[in-house]
Amino acid sequence: QVQFVESGGGLVQPGGSLRLSCVASGSIRTRDGYGWYRQAPGQDRELVASHLTYGNTKYKESVRGRFTISRDNDKSTVYLQMNNLKPEDTGVYYCNYDPLKNAPNWGPGTQVTVSL
Secondary structure: OOOEEEEOOEEEOOOOOEEEEEEEOOOOOOOOOEEEEEEOOOOOEEEEEEEOHHHOEEEOOOOOOOEEEEEEHHHOEEEEEEOOOOHHHOEEEEEEEOOOOOOOOOOOOEEEEEOO
């Protein structure tokens, strides 16, 4: 099963930017969709951005226009560019398939903290 390893998180002030990366241990296939998920403190993990087959993307309403998901199949990497960050964007960010496979295998995630 493919393993995902996320990186690029950190502490940033409101209005700042971060670029998250997710490297898959195996090849990422063009026919599979991939997403970035966020788990805020005390909340369930939620899908915030997806890169689907044929290059289609979709975003959670609260991040649309600020976040951009992209992928590089040759590097087996999925990216999330996050601009104009807000405190409510704080959480641990994970990448995985979208839709999720049965018994999804989650990576360690990367912490994003937006605060003064």
